[in-house]
Amino acid sequence: MNAIQQLGAGVLNSVERLGRATLFLYDVAAGSGPLFRRFFLVVQQIYAVGVLTLLIIMVSGLFVGMVLGLQGYNTLVRFGAEESLGLLVALSLVRELGPVVTALLFAGRAGSALTAEIGLMKATEQLAGMEMMAVNPITRVIAPRFAGGIIAMPLLAALFSAVGVLGGHIVGVGLLGVDAGAFWSQMQSGVDFRDDIVNGVIKSVAFGVTVTWIAVFEGYDAVPTSEGVATATNRTVVYSSLAVLGIDFILTALTLGEV
């Protein structure tokens, strides 16, 4: 009986939180209007996200690309198709690994930082103070961070893919002796703009919205104590990672089904 009760309470709680998160998203969207006049607020946030994530994204991209080069070569060489290594690396990165791995890293680094920052602002009454100064914290604090995250995420994913291709090149061409001309030309002719690049961008935008939404909501909704902020930060990482993987499956199924 108790277990059932707990399950019920858990479900109710989740649904309620989801509802609140949706209303919150609406508030943020409605409060984003003034940002067009004060775009520097968004630029500040893009910069903050960039400082946090740029290095980790580039290093990870490089290694993922190098691993792809090794693994891809190993498989392709069995069919004598090692010339296609460039294509394989590029497609894996642009369609899948770029957006997904970037989003996971983004959640762990920038997302958690966002939640902690907003949660602490709430715990120390900075948000309440803003409200009492007749400044809407949704417009002034949340919306710029939300917009910044959404803009930064596709840029970071693109960077990840670019560095990854470089990594694949280093391993494939530099180490394993794949012909450089073939590496690039296969990639050039094989990667389709609409099917591959646009799909990758759509994914990374979707992930950017999801992760940033979860991050700002968890911060804004956090219990205003140090423990509450810690819990919220934790939640951001777990929820947004799961959400990214789930949404990735759905988007992949949709785009591949159409081909």
Place this chain on the structure above:
Amino acid sequence: MKRPTPGKRDAKESRPPERADQALVTLDNVVFSRGERRILNGLTLHAERGRITAIMGGSGSGKTTILNLIGGRIRPDAGRVVVDGLSVPDLDTDDLYALRKRMALLFQTGALFTDLTVFENVAFPIREHTRLPEDLLRTVVLMKLETVGLRGARDLVPSELSGGMARRVALARAIALEPMIIMYDEPFTGLDPISKGVIAKLIQELNQTLGITSIVVSHDVVETCMISDYAYIVGEGRIIGEGTPKELQRSSSAHVRQFMEGLPDGPVPYQHPASDYLKDLLEERSE
């Protein structure tokens, strides 16, 4: 330290009916609950225009709650909250924000923006609400900082400030837009006697030079009585005593005496409502 005695204004002997006419802020029979608990139960008070009104009461008696009601952060379950003729709970967001531009609330914690310098903290409300050119803005901010004696601290960040300094910066920020009313939530707690005196003097100066109506919430009886024109004592969700500080000190009411003299127990229970103590302890044992 020389301070004008509140007695000067005693001559007027303000009485509640007149006070209501003069009031900039009125709480009338306000009821407010958090969940099952009644925090305020039929509370009535007036803050006169241009005066310093004190609200004193024990910890947890609902003083911060009163300020939140006046600031429109929460709504009463019943009763009226009127500020400058406007019924606060009935205002829509735009009107509420317009009213808030004219009032300032100094939080118990200061609530400075931790990622901004002292200068930018004070500049924040000005930047948000006006289009002052940068050089003019600088002048205004430095003037506000000078008022609280912290012009030299403009480049520090809040984590580098002492508690008393942080509260003065918060005060400078609160007066940045020259509000008609300032509410101070526990301005004296956690400060040494000198800083207390500094803050008390500032509150008084702001009130006298700018004519800002002030509401001071505190449990520091001495400092608060020294600067206030009229004082209320809150307990059990109601006003249990009111009058000029002089009157309160002379009062014969047991409630008032308990508070003014800091007696640990009396008509105002020191305990948060709880079940019987002995029973509570025994229950623990038997488990």
